Amino acid sequence: MPKNPRVHKPLDATDLALVRLLEQDGRMSNAHLAREVGIAESTCLVRVRGLRDRGVIRGIHADIDxxxxxxxxxxxxxxxxxxxxxxxxxxxxxxxxxxxxxxxxxxxxxxxxxxxxxxxxxxxxxxxxxxxxxxxxxxxxxxxxxxxFDAQRGRGTMTRPEDLPGTPA
Structure with a gap:
C-alpha cells in the first residue's frame, strides 16, 4: 500500500525551530536560520532541504495584493x-x-x-x-x-511556541 504523502514523521526540536522561523520570515537567509537555531550552516541547509523534500515546507510565496x-x-x-x-x-x-x-x-x-x-x-x-x-x-x-468585500490573511502559525526547544511545557 502506498504511503500517504500527507503523513509525516514527527519533527524534532530543530526542525520545529526552523519551520517556526521560516513561518515568520520565509526569506530568512540560511546563515541567519543556522545562527538562530544554533546549528552549522551546512547542517541547516541539509535540514531545510529535507523539510522541503518531505513536503513539510511546501513553498515560500509572495503575498500579492x-x-x-x-x-x-x-x-x-x-x-x-x-x-x-x-x-x-x-x-x-x-x-x-x-x-x-x-x-x-x-x-x-x-x-x-x-x-x-x-x-x-x-x-x-x-x-x-x-x-x-x-x-x-x-x-x-x-x-x-x-x-x-474585505479579506484578512491569517496570522496564526503552524507551530506552537511550547514545541520549541528551551520553552517550558
Missing amino acids: PMAVGRPVEAMIAVRFGGHRRSHFEQFTKEVPSLPGVLGAYHVSGAIDYYVHVACPSADELRDFVLDHLTNRPGVLHAETSLI
Whole structure:
C-alpha cells in the first residue's frame, strides 16, 4: 500500500525551530536560520532541504495584493457536484487551481464540494470565469458566487511556541 504523502514523521526540536522561523520570515537567509537555531550552516541547509523534500515546507510565496495587480474583484465560489464520480473530482482538482486568477481551491465536506477563491479584473470577468471554467465542467451541478468585500490573511502559525526547544511545557 502506498504511503500517504500527507503523513509525516514527527519533527524534532530543530526542525520545529526552523519551520517556526521560516513561518515568520520565509526569506530568512540560511546563515541567519543556522545562527538562530544554533546549528552549522551546512547542517541547516541539509535540514531545510529535507523539510522541503518531505513536503513539510511546501513553498515560500509572495503575498500579492490582487487590487494592486488589476484584479480588484475577489469572490469565493461554492461548487457542488452531482453524482460524485471520482474522475470529475480528479479532473477538477488537477485543472482548476492552475486557472488564471485562482487563489485557492478547497475540497471540503458538507453540502458544498469545493470552494474556489478567485480574483478577477471586473464583475463581467468573474461571471465569465464561472461560466467558462466552472459550470461547464463534467459533474458540476451548481456554482454559487459570493463577493469578498474585505479579506484578512491569517496570522496564526503552524507551530506552537511550547514545541520549541528551551520553552517550558
